[in-house]
Amino acid sequence: MTAENAPQAMYRTKEGLGVWEHRGKVAAVGVGHSPTARRWDERPETSVGAWSILALRRAIEDAGVSPDQVDGLVIVPVTTTGAFWPDDKPLPIEAINAFNQTSDPLDGIAKLSDEWLLKNMPELTNIKYSAYGPVCMSNALNVASQAVGDGLTHTCLVLKAWHNLEGRYYQGGKNAANSTDGTSAIKNIWGAPASYGTALQFAEYCRKYGKTHDMMAPFMSNSRRNGLMFPEGYWAQHRPEELTSEDYQLARWIAKPANLFDNDIPITVAAAYLFTTAERAKDMKQKPVYIMNHASSETKPRSMTPTLDEVEADTARTGRMIYEGAGITADDLSFENMYDGFTLFHQFHLEGLGYRGIKFGEALDFYQGDITIEGPNPVSPSGGNIGSGRSRFWMHTDCIQQLQGRAGPRQVTGVKPEIAVSGGPMPLGGNYTVWSATPD
Amino acid sequence: MVKQGVEPDELTRPFWQAANESRLVIQNCNTCDRLQHPPEPICGQCGLRETLEWVQMSGKGKIYNYGVVHDCPVSLLQDEQPFNVAVIMLDEDPGIQMYSHLPGVAVDEVPVGGNVEIVFEVSANGQKIPEWKVVE
Amino acid sequence: MDMVRTVRKKGFLTGSCSDRPMSTQRAIWNQHGIEFDFVCYKHMLPELKKNFDADIYCHVGDRDDLDRKYALRAGFEFLWPDEAVENDWFSSAL
Numbered sequence: 001m002t003a004e005n006a007p008q009a010m011y012r013t014k015e016g017l018g019v020w021e022h023r024g025k026v027a028a029v030g031v032g033h034s035p036t037a038r039r040w041d042e043r044p045e046t047s048v049g050a051w052s053i054l055a056l057r058r059a060i061e062d063a064g065v066s067p068d069q070v071d072g073l074v075i076v077p078v079t080t081t082g083a084f085w086p087d088d089k090p091l092p093i094e095a096i097n098a099f100n101q102t103s104d105p106l107d108g109i110a111k112l113s114d115e116w117l118l119k120n121m122p123e124l125t126n127i128k129y130s131a132y133g134p135v136c137m138s139n140a141l142n143v144a145s146q147a148v149g150d151g152l153t154h155t156c157l158v159l160k161a162w163h164n165l166e167g168r169y170y171q172g173g174k175n176a177a178n179s180t181d182g183t184s185a186i187k188n189i190w191g192a193p194a195s196y197g198t199a200l201q202f203a204e205y206c207r208k209y210g211k212t213h214d215m216m217a218p219f220m221s222n223s224r225r226n227g228l229m230f231p232e233g234y235w236a237q238h239r240p241e242e243l244t245s246e247d248y249q250l251a252r253w254i255a256k257p258a259n260l261f262d263n264d265i266p267i268t269v270a271a272a273y274l275f276t277t278a279e280r281a282k283d284m285k286q287k288p289v290y291i292m293n294h295a296s297s298e299t300k301p302r303s304m305t306p307t308l309d310e311v312e313a314d315t316a317r318t319g320r321m322i323y324e325g326a327g328i329t330a331d332d333l334s335f336e337n338m339y340d341g342f343t344l345f346h347q348f349h350l351e352g353l354g355y356r357g358i359k360f361g362e363a364l365d366f367y368q369g370d371i372t373i374e375g376p377n378p379v380s381p382s383g384g385n386i387g388s389g390r391s392r393f394w395m396h397t398d399c400i401q402q403l404q405g406r407a408g409p410r411q412v413t414g415v416k417p418e419i420a421v422s423g424g425p426m427p428l429g430g431n432y433t434v435w436s437a438t439p440d
Numbered sequence: 441m442v443k444q445g446v447e448p449d450e451l452t453r454p455f456w457q458a459a460n461e462s463r464l465v466i467q468n469c470n471t472c473d474r475l476q477h478p479p480e481p482i483c484g485q486c487g488l489r490e491t492l493e494w495v496q497m498s499g500k501g502k503i504y505n506y507g508v509v510h511d512c513p514v515s516l517l518q519d520e521q522p523f524n525v526a527v528i529m530l531d532e533d534p535g536i537q538m539y540s541h542l543p544g545v546a547v548d549e550v551p552v553g554g555n556v557e558i559v560f561e562v563s564a565n566g567q568k569i570p571e572w573k574v575v576e
Numbered sequence: 577m578d579m580v581r582t583v584r585k586k587g588f589l590t591g592s593c594s595d596r597p598m599s600t601q602r603a604i605w606n607q608h609g610i611e612f613d614f615v616c617y618k619h620m621l622p623e624l625k626k627n628f629d630a631d632i633y634c635h636v637g638d639r640d641d642l643d644r645k646y647a648l649r650a651g652f653e654f655l656w657p658d659e660a661v662e663n664d665w666f667s668s669a670l
Contacts, residue, residue: 168641170513178516179445179565182452186478189443189569190539191512192525199507200527207552239600247597252619253522256508256548260595300484303477303537305527307504510619518641 003075003114003130006143011296011431012325015317020293020325022149024439027281027288028400030063030274032056036234036389037268039164044098048079048163049108051270053121056157059272064285065155067123070274072153073130074144076137076160077112082169082194083266085110110163117159129153136160137271137393138339138423138431142294144275145433149291154277160393161270169266170194187304192255195342197305199258201427202344204308206257209361213257216343217245219367220261223340223380226373227387229410232397234267234389262343264385271393273400278439287404292419292434293325299428311345311427312360315352318432322353322421326434330354334415335402337395339424340384348427350379375414381407382422395422396433403437441520441541445565452479454494459568462560465494466536475533499558500531501538501572506550516564522547528556528572540572577608579666588665589613589628593621593635595642618642621650636660 012020034051044050052075060067085091091105099108100119107116114130129152133140137160144158170193174180180188206212224243228236235241243261251259274284281288299314301307306314323329330353338349347363356377358366371379382398385391401407402417411417423432448456458465467476469483471491482489506526512518523541530536542550543559556572563569580590591614592601601615616624625633634653637643647654660666 168513171515175513176515177444179447179563182446182448182456183478185444185446186452186455187539188514189446189563190525190541191443191509191514191517191523192507192539193509193511193513196507196509196525200505203507204505241597241600241603243597244599247599250598250617250620252595252617253508253510255525256510256522258507260511261597302535304539305537518645 003073003077003132005134006074006131010143010146011298012142012294012321013296013298015321015324017325019327022145023292023325023327024290024436025278026145026148026275026291027278028273028275028291028435029281029284029286029288030059030061030065031397031400032058032060032062032272033232033397034161034270036232036237038234038238038265039166040268042092042095044095046268047095047109048112048161048268048270049099049116049120051268052112052117052159052161052272055161055270055272056117056121056159059157059274062286063274063276065274067121068126070124070155070157071126071128072144072147072156073114073117073124073127074133074140074147074156074158075112075114075117076134076140077132078134079110079112079161079163083110083163083165083167084173085165086172110165112161129156133158136425137396138425138433141273141396141433142296142431145291145294148275148277154280156275157272158275159270159272160391162266162268162391164266164268195258195263195344196255198342198345199255200305201308201311201348203257205361208308211361211364213259214249215364215367216262217248218371219346219379220248220343220386221245222371223343223383223386225383225387226381226410227383227394229408230383230388230394230398231408233383233387233394234265234269235387258342258344261386264341264390267389267391269389269391271391271397273396286406289400289403290436290439292328292436293322294431294433295321295325296431297321297429301428306428311348312351314428315348318430319352319354322432322434328419328434330357332419333421334418335378335381335412335420337380337382337384337399337420337422339392339395339430340380340386341390341392341425343386345427346380346384349424352427353421373410373412373414378412378415381410381412383410392425395424398422399433399435403435441523441543442516443561443563443569444514444516445563446567446569447565448567451481455479456567458494458496459560459570462568464497464499464558464570466497466530468493468495475536477536477538497530497532501528501556501558502531502534503527503542503550503552503554503556503574504529504534504537505552506542508548524548524550526550526572538570538572542574543571544573577610579660580610582668583665584611586665589630591615593618593624593637618646621646621652625650625652
C-alpha cells in the first residue's frame with residue numbers, strides 16, 4: 001500500500017459551506033507520544049521511525065482497542081522542515097538495517113512512508129485506508145476527520161513525527177553553497193531566516209497599533225509555564241527552565257523584531273491519535289472528544305511575504321469558517337490552542353478568532369491580563385511549541401486532554417473545558433480543528 | 441556584501457538574464473493584466489501558462505517594511521551580520537515585492553515609506569542581482 | 577565546574593555567557609554552589625567588557641558560529657574546551 005496526499009475535496013476551504021456534515025460524529029479517543037530529544041543520536045531505537053511506531057502503539061493502547069481494529073492510517077510523510085541528511089554523510093546503516101526497509105534508505109530515518117510503517121508494524125493487519133496529510137499534524141487531522149466521517153475508515157490512526165539532526169536548523173545544503181538555483185535565489189540570497197516573514201508582520205503591527213516587542217513577555221512566560229506542566233514535552237523532560245520577562249526581553253535578535261525565544265526549538269518527537277466514529281468511541285477506554293468542524297485556508301500571499309493586511313483578512317476569514325462549520329460563535333470557545341511556532345503570530349490567530357472579543361490590534365494588550373489556565377481567558381494552555389519544543393501538535397494533544405479531563409496540572413480551572421480550537425501553522429494558510437466534550 | 445551566485449533555471453532564466461542587462465522584468469499575465477513575483481509556472485489568478493510574459497519595470501519603488509538579520513542561515517552572508525533586509529514595493533504595483541539589503545543604509549535605520557531606485561550588484565558567480573538604493 | 581572553582585581561587589572573575597535564559601544560568605551556578613560575577617547572553621559581551629576592568633578577557637566555548645564569533649567580535653580571547661584544559665589558568669597548581 002502506498003499512500004498519496006489526500007485529495008483537495010477533503011478540505012473545507014470556503015465560507016458558505018454551512019455546518020460540517022459530520023459534526024459531532026467523529027471522535028478522538030487515544031493519544032500516544034514518544035519521548036523527546038534535541039537531536040537524533042543515531043541509535044535505531046530513537047530514530048523517527050522507531051518513535052513513530054512507539055507513538056502509534058501508545059495511541060492504540062490508550063484508546064483500548066486491538067491493533068486489528070484499526071483500519072485507517074493518516075500520516076505526514078515529511079519529518080522535518082530544516083534538518084536534511086547531508087549528501088556527503090554516510091547513511092546510518094545500523095539504524096536502517098534494524099528495520100524492514102522500503103526502497104528509500106532514509107525512510108524511517110529522515111522521512112516516513114506508510115509503507116515503512118506497515119512493514120514494521122505487523123500487528124496492523126487490517127489497514128484499508130491510508131492517506132498523507134502533508135506538512136503537519138493539523139493537516140492530517142483534517143484528513144482523518146473527513147475520512148472517518150465519510151466512512152472511508154472507522155478506526156483511524158493519525159501520526160506526525162519530527163526528526164532533528166546534528167548541526168543548526170536550515171543551515172547546510174543550499175544555504176552553505178556559493179551559488180543556488182534561480183528559483184530559490186529569488187528569495188533566499190538575501191539571507192532572511194525562517195522567522196523573518198513573521199517578524200515583518202509584527203513590525204508592521206507594532207507601527208500600526210503603537211505596540212512593542214516587550215509586550216510579548218507575559219505570553220512567553222505563560223507558554224513556558226504551561227509547557228513545563230506538559231510531561232510529554234521537551235522542556236519538561238530535559239530542561240525545566242522558566243522564562244522570565246528579563247530572560248525574554250534581553251535575548252539576542254534573530255531577525256529583529258524576532259528574538260531567539262520567538263523561534264521554537266527543533267526537536268525529535270512523534271505523536272499519534274486514534275480517531276473513530278462517535279458510535280464506536282462509546283466503547284473505548286477514554287472519554288471521546290468530538291470533532292465539530294475542520295477548516296482550512298489555502299490563501300497565499302500576493303508576493304514575496306504576507307502583508308499585515310493579508311494576515312488580518314485571512315485570519316478573520318479562517319475564524320468565520322471555523323465557527324460556521326461548527327455552528328458556534330467566538331463566545332462558545334472555552335479556550336484556544338492556536339499555533340505559536342513563531343510566537344509573534346499567535347496574536348494574529350487570536351485576533352482572527354475574535355477570542356474573548358479581541359479586535360485587531362488588541363491582542364498584546366490582552367496578554368497583559370490574566371491569560372493563565374486558572375483564569376477566565378486561557379491563552380495557549382498547551383504552552384505550544386514555546387512550551388514544549390517544535391512539534392506543531394502539543395496544541396492538539398492539549399485540546400483532547402483538556403476536554404477529557406486528563407491534562408493533569410495543566411488542566412484549565414478558570415473555565416469549564418467544553419469547546420476548543422487548535423491549528424495552524426501560519427496565519428495565512430493552515431488547517432484547524434474544533435473539538436468538543438459533547439457531540440452537540 | 442557579496443551574495444550567493446545564481447544558476448538560472450528554466451522558470452527564472454528571463455528574470456536573471458534581464459538582470460545581467462541591468463533591467464528588471466516581472467512576470468505578467470496578459471489576460472488578467474496582473475503582475476506576479478516570485479515567478480510561477482502559471483498565472484496565480486487564472487491558472488494559465490501561455491498567457492505569461494515578462495514585462496520591464498521602471499526600477500522605482502518604495503520601502504514597505506524591513507527586519508534586521510542577526511542570525512542568517514546563508515553561510516556566505518554570516519560575516520556581514522547584522523544587516524537590513526527590506527521589502528520593496530514596486531511603483532507599478534505595490535502588491536509586487538522584492539527583497540533588498542538597501543546598500544548604503546545604516547543597520548536598523550531604514551526609512552520605511554522612502555523612495556528607492558534599482559541598482560544591480562554582482563554576485564559570487566558574476567550573476568547580477570537587483571538591489572535598491574534610497575533616493576531623495 | 578572544577579575548572580571554574582580553580583580560577584576563582586586564583587582571583588579570576590567568572591560567569592557564564594550562553595543562549596540559556598539568564599535566570600537559568602544563575603540557577604545552574606547556584607545549584608553547583610559557585611559564586612558568579614556575571615551572567616549574560618552571547619551578544620552582551622561588549623557591554624560585559626565595559627563593566628569589568630580586567631587584564632585579560634577570555635571566553636571558553638564550543639561553537640564556532642556563535643561562541644567564538646561573538647567573543648572575538650567583542651574583543652575577548654577565545655578558547656575551545658580542550659585548549660582551556662591545557663591552559664595554566666586552569667591548572668590546579670598555584
